Every structure is written in structure tokens, then in C-alpha cells.
Amino acid sequence: MFAYTLTRLVYLALVLAVMSVLIFLVTQAMPGDVASMIAGQFASKEVVDAIAVKLGLDQPLIVQYGHWAAGILRGDLGRSLVLEQPIGPILMEALARSLVLAVVALFVVAVVGIGLGVLAAVRRGKLTDQLVSGVSYLGIAVPDFFWAIVLVLVFGSYMKLLPTGGYAPIADGFLPWASHLVLPVITLVLMLLARIARLTRSSMIDVLQTNYVKFARAKGMPESVVILRHALKNALLPTITVLAIDFGLILGGVVVIETIFSYPGMGRLLLFAIQRHDLPLIQATILIVSAAYCLANLTADLLYAFVNPKIRHGMRAS
Amino acid sequence: MMTAPQARPAVPPVVSPATAPEPAPLLDVRGLTISYGNARGTLRAASDVSFAIRPGEVMGLVGESGSGKSTVAMAILDLLGGGGRVDSGEILFDGVDLRRLSPSERRALRGDRIAAVFQDPFTSLNPALTVGHQIAEPLIQHKGLSPRQAAARVQDLLAEVGIRDPRRVAAAYPHELSGGMQQRALIATALGCEPKLLILDEPTTALDVTVEARIIDLLAKLCDSHRLSALFVSHNLGIVNRICQTVTVLYGGVVVETGATGRVLSRPAHPYAKGLVAALPRITAERRHRLPSIPGTVAKLSGAPAACVFAPRCPFAEETCRSQPQAMLTDGGGDGVRCWKADALAGTPWPDEDAGKARGPKAAQPRSAPLVEVDHLRKIYGASRSILPWLRRAGTVAVEDVSFTVGRGEVVGVVGESGSGKSTIGRALLALTEPSAGTVTFDGADLTEQVRRGDQTLRRRAQLVFQNSAASLNPRKTVGAAMDRPLVLAGRADAEERRKTVASLLTRVGLPAAYADRYPHELSGGERQRVNIARALATDPDFVVCDEAVSALDVSVQANILNLLAELRDEMGLSYLFITHDIAVVSHIADRVLVVYGGTICEEGPIGRVLRPPYHPYTEALLSAVPRLAEDGQEAPRILLEDAAPAPGGRGCVFAGRCPRKLGTVCDEQAPPVHETADGHRIVCHIPLATLAERAAVFPELADGDTRH
Numbered sequence A: 001m002f003a004y005t006l007t008r009l010v011y012l013a014l015v016l017a018v019m020s021v022l023i024f025l026v027t028q029a030m031p032g033d034v035a036s037m038i039a040g041q042f043a044s045k046e047v048v049d050a051i052a053v054k055l056g057l058d059q060p061l062i063v064q065y066g067h068w069a070a071g072i073l074r075g076d077l078g079r080s081l082v083l084e085q086p087i088g089p090i091l092m093e094a095l096a097r098s099l100v101l102a103v104v105a106l107f108v109v110a111v112v113g114i115g116l117g118v119l120a121a122v123r124r125g126k127l128t129d130q131l132v133s134g135v136s137y138l139g140i141a142v143p144d145f146f147w148a149i150v151l152v153l154v155f156g157s158y159m160k161l162l163p164t165g166g167y168a169p170i171a172d173g174f175l176p177w178a179s180h181l182v183l184p185v186i187t188l189v190l191m192l193l194a195r196i197a198r199l200t201r202s203s204m205i206d207v208l209q210t211n212y213v214k215f216a217r218a219k220g221m222p223e224s225v226v227i228l229r230h231a232l233k234n235a236l237l238p239t240i241t242v243l244a245i246d247f248g249l250i251l252g253g254v255v256v257i258e259t260i261f262s263y264p265g266m267g268r269l270l271l272f273a274i275q276r277h278d279l280p281l282i283q284a285t286i287l288i289v290s291a292a293y294c295l296a297n298l299t300a301d302l303l304y305a306f307v308n309p310k311i312r313h314g315m316r317a318s
Numbered sequence B: 001m002m003t004a005p006q007a008r009p010a011v012p013p014v015v016s017p018a019t020a021p022e023p024a025p026l027l028d029v030r031g032l033t034i035s036y037g038n039a040r041g042t043l044r045a046a047s048d049v050s051f052a053i054r055p056g057e058v059m060g061l062v063g064e065s066g067s068g069k070s071t072v073a074m075a076i077l078d079l080l081g082g083g084g085r086v087d088s089g090e091i092l093f094d095g096v097d098l099r100r101l102s103p104s105e106r107r108a109l110r111g112d113r114i115a116a117v118f119q120d121p122f123t124s125l126n127p128a129l130t131v132g133h134q135i136a137e138p139l140i141q142h143k144g145l146s147p148r149q150a151a152a153r154v155q156d157l158l159a160e161v162g163i164r165d166p167r168r169v170a171a172a173y174p175h176e177l178s179g180g181m182q183q184r185a186l187i188a189t190a191l192g193c194e195p196k197l198l199i200l201d202e203p204t205t206a207l208d209v210t211v212e213a214r215i216i217d218l219l220a221k222l223c224d225s226h227r228l229s230a231l232f233v234s235h236n237l238g239i240v241n242r243i244c245q246t247v248t249v250l251y252g253g254v255v256v257e258t259g260a261t262g263r264v265l266s267r268p269a270h271p272y273a274k275g276l277v278a279a280l281p282r283i284t285a286e287r288r289h290r291l292p293s294i295p296g297t298v299a300k301l302s303g304a305p306a307a308c309v310f311a312p313r314c315p316f317a318e319e320t321c322r323s324q325p326q327a328m329l330t331d332g333g334g335d336g337v338r339c340w341k342a343d344a345l346a347g348t349p350w351p352d353e354d355a356g357k358a359r360g361p362k363a364a365q366p367r368s369a370p371l372v373e374v375d376h377l378r379k380i381y382g383a384s385r386s387i388l389p390w391l392r393r394a395g396t397v398a399v400e401d402v403s404f405t406v407g408r409g410e411v412v413g414v415v416g417e418s419g420s421g422k423s424t425i426g427r428a429l430l431a432l433t434e435p436s437a438g439t440v441t442f443d444g445a446d447l448t449e450q451v452r453r454g455d456q457t458l459r460r461r462a463q464l465v466f467q468n469s470a471a472s473l474n475p476r477k478t479v480g481a482a483m484d485r486p487l488v489l490a491g492r493a494d495a496e497e498r499r500k501t502v503a504s505l506l507t508r509v510g511l512p513a514a515y516a517d518r519y520p521h522e523l524s525g526g527e528r529q530r531v532n533i534a535r536a537l538a539t540d541p542d543f544v545v546c547d548e549a550v551s552a553l554d555v556s557v558q559a560n561i562l563n564l565l566a567e568l569r570d571e572m573g574l575s576y577l578f579i580t581h582d583i584a585v586v587s588h589i590a591d592r593v594l595v596v597y598g599g600t601i602c603e604e605g606p607i608g609r610v611l612r613p614p615y616h617p618y619t620e621a622l623l624s625a626v627p628r629l630a631e632d633g634q635e636a637p638r639i640l641l642e643d644a645a646p647a648p649g650g651r652g653c654v655f656a657g658r659c660p661r662k663l664g665t666v667c668d669e670q671a672p673p674v675h676e677t678a679d680g681h682r683i684v685c686h687i688p689l690a691t692l693a694e695r696a697a698v699f700p701e702l703a704d705g706d707t708r709h
């Protein structure tokens, strides 16, 4: 397990290094010139050049990249040109908010989705199963922003029960904080639930037909033990992977949802940076999003290995 | 590890009704009728099945696939599933009808009073839970033990089923154990609550023969010492002969014969039972004649039978048989047979289609250049180089330095257990896997070289027929389309001519030409295997590798396919590499045999020589593990091997870890020498040839008679 984790971490570092180069090159190639953006529409050529020199934009690309990368390794993500603040704290704040959204949404998806999946598998072919399947299709077929808009209309504008957007820090009290989360979380859950429920259902159906489940029944184990202890533990393996990937997805910012609910997470931050052509902010945001995504994947694989003794032991042996 | 040869465990005498009052049966199944229903209709899986098992008795329930034997076992456990339903009948356990109990009462009996062991140990244990936990579960559930008490009992149970380090095994996950150990763990689970009845559903079918021998031995001892009754579901008559006191033969969901094992297997009364016994491949040193086989396949019933179920395949069938269902005819001694002609047929054996037409000894092939030559073949799987030091891997040796030849028109058998490397050898001969070292020469040309250059001629001249006849055919393609493909690849442009070829190939393998329009699912297992053979023949090959080509088939069908392969070889001069785990099957078809173990050849020679002493210690164990019927002669004491896995790639003898005749450190440290005799018999062992020759023959009946060359 240790060797495996180490290997994966080495690969992770490599991937991020490559990503950083790509991010840097792509953002450099974006249209528009940073220096003139900062200087403003009516600035003279000299002013623009002076700003360029000050920012080091006159130096060769490789040197610029070197500065940037060295800064990141020191933990310095640079300064936002537009906000004129260090990027680190801004980014961490957005990341923390996205994290809250991701954790809450994923928790609900996991509990409800797995529960529905198991229920549908156990009652395969019965009414419950058909209901779950039908609702799942609906969840998959309808685009996420549709639910967001419906929710905003119903709960916010019409019933005026919940705030339709924004964010309140937890320091303002639990209720305001939580109430701002409800609608985005529900939208995310609706978006992700179907896949998890269907995946759990199908792997659960496979597992329920295995010999070891039959043998557990032959041992006279009660059906609840057969399903929860013998079947579910094995059926969850693929679900775990997908959940972790979803986690990375939400962390990376679900732009549409964050925009509709004006939720100030990573997605909105990235959108803002791109609109204002804030190069250092774009670069840092994308890098952190990529890192979060890779880490989520790594966690998925480690978790998968951990619940699957076959892999766990295989790795110990190597 | 030394394991002394063990005598056959004493079979408790069957209580005869004349001397003792009949004890009440422990399990009494009466008129059990089971059907499977789905949208397309219902299928009868068992019709009016009745049998009884007395306390302490082991009853065999035998039949081919589709006979309903497993269905009956599952019905007793109330685990039918998949739309299965008991329509009528009683299942009396200890006097109580299980069908009258509530589902939860039945569940309470399961694993406690009635325990089960299933066919495939590799999939019967939950991969995510430790073995100890799984054995403890029923103890906690039924006996109310605390987890700690249960854990202590688990250790005792594991020790009782012959596991030497119970502590380690209890803490292990299933994949860390060998198949034999897993099956022992399952048996320990079943024994935990001290049940009265064991349901054993093909408990050794998935295991290697040497492991099977040990497990059967263990089961026989346990049933004896615990006074256990057991229902032993099996298709293997040899195994049934070893462990069962009585036997019930099922055909098409109907009991056709029942009686004491010795009587049924030596003097079967029902024609179907006669056929089963006759079709069983027995060890033979001469390819005397075709194996008797039962033509046709099991018909599926949708309701109560209206005629003798066996009539479509019975050589003795008459009009009466086809017009009315047969009743069970019983005698006072508990024997029963469902055939009105049974008495009249008492002395008539199963017809041997061409007993007179013995295949003459094949003309000795002129020792010309061999067709296939394998020279110092080595294959390592999973070796990897990496810049990250902890990822470098030496790989597993599958085949270690193997050399042999296959002559033109010769059948070479390769016998070995799983993991012996026998399949890898076959794949290397077809260039389906690239050797790590060594060469394979086909008709004088280097095979690997040719394939690398993109030359496909050799690929056409060498073909493969393998075990899983269902998986090797595309379910969405007709038989004709599947066979057309190799012809197109071979550059046969004329569609009409190809169609004719397909038709003639089908006729060749004994199928109607009209089968070209059928889909694989419309065929039986034996028919599908015939199609596979026909397809292999499409490119007119010289050489066919048969990898366990008959292993998955029922005995009756197996005999059929073996006969076909033998015929094709005689008529077309084909060469075969016949890979199997079953030395009895090989003895029917091979001219020469290679016995492989741990990736090396430990013995090689003409079949007649390999079956007689001197034996390599491994061959001797393998032969002694072959289950036999009483009429075949007295069983020699069996040599039981440890179920440790071989460790190929070491420096000494690969068999040293399990060898019952190991000499000492010399076997661990030095590669054993090759003893070779003039007729091409080679044994690789440190024991001198003269000492090896002193052992008694495992099959004394083969002791004299000619040796086939």
C-alpha cells in the first residue's frame, strides 16, 4: 500500500508539472495584452511598456514560467492584477466554499443514491425498482440548470422560503449559512443522484447473483445481513470511484450552478478571472482546480484499494 | 511433506432391511415437482422426484447437466431463486415437512441443521471478508456464540478440516488461499453448527484431481466420524463411487434409477445408467475402440412427462416407451428403476456401436522430421521494467525450459493441473503468445519469426479448439457465418463454394448441413463443440491444439467428441496437442503424453509407458487420484498430495514442495537428472530409475499387454 501510494504521488507530481506548463502556455496565448488591460484604454505606449517591464512580461516565456513555478513551489501564487491582492487567500476562500458545497452535496448523494440503488436492486422488477429507474431517467435526461431554475422559482421567488442566491459565512449564524446552501445542494444532488443510484443498482444486482451471496443465504444469514454485509460491501466498489470523481467535479467548480445561485466558489472565481483577463488569477485557479481533481481521483483509487482486500494485499506483496 | 498412502476409508455397511428394522429416514423427499417460469412459459426442472436418505448415509444424486440434480438440492435449501417454484411434493426433514414451515423457520434450519457446500470454492467465499469471519457467522447466528467464542471455535474447525495453520487462515482473505484451502474453509463453515444433513453440490468439480482426492477423503472421514448424512450432487460417477452408499440417477428431472452404489454402478438396470457407466472414460493403454456414447441431448419438458423421458435417446426404445410415462418399479431391497424393460435387459450392456470394428493399431509413423518442434521454450508473465525501483518485477514463470516434438499424425497429450503451464504451452505453439525464450518450429520454419513478419500461412495450418464452447462463438452470428469467416480470411473468394465447404465441414463433424443457419444458443454444448471443431478444420490445418476441449462436457457427450476427434485424426492425418487435466481422457486419444508440473515436463513417453511403472512421483500421485468404478478392479492405496501450490522457477525440483517421495535437500537444491530409455520414455527425478520401477502399478490391469508405440 505504501509503495503504491508513493508511486501515485510521484505520478501526481508529474501530471501537475505538465499541467502547469500547459496552463501557462495556454493562458499566455489568450487574446489580449495584460499590460494594456491594466494601463487602461487611453494609456500611452510608454506606460504600457513600463507596466510590462514591471510585471516581467518582456522577458522570454521560459523565464516567466520559471518565476511563476518557483513562486508556486514557495507557496506564493502571485498577485491578482485586477483585485490587486495576493491570490492565495482569495483562492483559499473560494475553495473552502466549494468544499462545503461538495461535501454536503456528496454526502446527500451518497446516502440517498446508494440507498435507492440498493432498494431498487433488492426489489428488482417490482414497483419500487421501476419508480427508482423512472426517476433516474428523468434526472439524467433533464439538464442541471433546468432544476436550478425551477427551484429558484418555486422556493425563492414564489414561496419566498429560501434565499435564491449568495452566500452567508457561518459566522453570521448557522441558519443563514445553511439556508444559502439548500438550493445549490439540491440542484447538485438532482444532477448526480441518478448516476449513483443506477450504478449501485446494477452492481448490486450483479453481486446478489454471486455464489458467495448464495452461500451466505445457505448459512442461514438473515436477509438484512446478506444484503448489507455480504453484498453491499462488494457492490460499492464502482460507486466509490464515481463518487470521488464527482467530488473533484464539484470542487473544480460547477460553473452553471454557481452562477445561477451566485455562489462564490471556484467556478465563479474562474469566470471572474477570465472575464477580467486576470492572468495570474486564471493560472492559479486552474492549477488548483486541476490539483483538486487529481487529488480526488487519487483518494478514489486509494479508497478503492482500501475496501478491496485483493488490491490491498496485492500492493503489500509488491 | 510426506503423506503416507492411505487406504480407502471404510464404507459403513448399508443396513439391509432383512437384518435390521428400517430406521426412519433423515431426509425424505416425496413427489417433488419443480418448475421454472418466465414470460415465455414454464419449464419442468423436476417431476415427481422421490428419494430418502437415512441417518449417517451419503446419497449420490447423479445426472448430466440439465437433469435437475442441482435444482433438487437448491429446493431442499429453499434457495431456488430465478423464478424457480416447487409445485408439489413434500420435503420431510426429521419428520417435518420443510414446505410447511415459514420462510424464517426454514432459514433458521439452514446453516444449522442443514448445511451446504457448493461447487466453486473460488466464488463461494466473500472476497471482502476474512475467512474466519465467514466461518464464524453461522456460529454467532444460530448458536448464539459471542464473537470471541466463535473465533476460538473457528480455529478448531479449521484444524479439523486439515488446515495446519488455522490462525493464519482465519485471518486471511479468500484470494490468499489456494482452491483446496478455500474448499476446506467452506467445509469448516458447513460443519460449524454440527448439522445433521450436508448438501454437497459438486463440491470438487472445480478442483484439480489431486486436490479433489484429498477433499473427498476428508468428506468421507467427516461424514463417518460425525455420523452425518449427505446429499452428494455430482456428475462424476467415480467420485460417487468413492463416497456414496446409495445413488439416485436423474434424467430430465425424473428419477430413473436408485439403489446401492455398488449395484447401480456395476450392474446398472436403467438404459440411461448403463450408458453413463459405459461412456465414462477409463484409463486404458490401448486405443481399443470408440468410447460408447449416448447420442442426442436432454429434451426439455414443459409439463408432466407423457412418455419415457429417455425414449428419444434410448437404443432399446419401443412403441410402448413412447406412448406412456414409466412408473418406478421397486424391489424389496430399496432398488428402483423406471423402465418396464429393465428385467428383460438385465444382462444386455449398452450397445457398443462398433465394438467389433476395433481401430487397428495405427501404422507406425516413419520417424520423419517432426511437424512441431519446441526447443527450450520459456514464458514469463508480468515481468516489468520501470524507472521506479519499487515497480520492477521479475514476473511469474509459466513455462520453464520445455522441449518436445509433435510428429505428423501424432497425438501428444499434455496433462497437468491448473497453473502447470499447460495452456501457455498450447498458446505458444499457435503463436498466440510470444515465448520469452526458446523457439517453436512449425514444419521447419520458425513460428515466432514468421508471425512477426506478418506471414499468416502457419496460423492457418495450426488451429485451436478450446474448453468454453459457448464463449468461443459469437451469439449474434449464425453457425454458417462463424465458419465462413476463416474461409474468407484464407482467401476463398467464391461465396457459393464457401457455402458448400461449410456444409461439408458440418457433415464431417456429424451435424446436419442445415445447422449453418442456426444460432449458437439453439445448439447443445456438444453440438457447439462440434461447430468449433468444424471451424478449426475450415482452413484445412495440419495441427490442432485442443485445450481442455472436452472438459466442460457431460460424460456422454465427452465420449462423442473424443470419438470424433480420434476419427478425424485417423482420416485426415491431423496432429493434435491434447491439453487436459484428465489423464483418463488422454489415455483414450494420445500416442504420447507429457506430464507437466510447475512449468516443466516431469515425465514424457508413449502412453503405455507412462501408465505403467516406473512412474515419476507426480505421475504416480496423479494416476492414483483418478476415481474408478468398482468393476474396474481393486483400488490401489491412494497417494494424497498436500494442496500447496507449485513454486516454479526455483533451482531444485519443482515438485519438491509436494513430493511424497522427496529425498531431501538434494531435491530442493539441484535440478533433477533425466532418466531416458530407448523407447523415448523420460523421467526427470533424483530417484534412480531402478528404484522408481519397483513401485506397484496403479493400474494392475494394465500390467501386461502390449505397449503402444
Ligand code: SF4
Binding pocket: B270, B271, B272, B308, B309, B310, B311, B312, B314, B315, B316, B317, B318, B321, B326, B338, B339, B340, B341, B342
Ligand atoms: S422405458 Fe423404453 S425407452 Fe425408456 S429406458 Fe426403458 S427401454 Fe428405454
Ligand code: SF4
Binding pocket: B617, B618, B653, B654, B655, B656, B657, B659, B660, B661, B662, B663, B667, B672, B684, B685, B686, B687
Ligand atoms: S526430484 Fe525429488 S522432489 Fe522431485 S520428484 Fe524426484 S524425488 Fe520428488
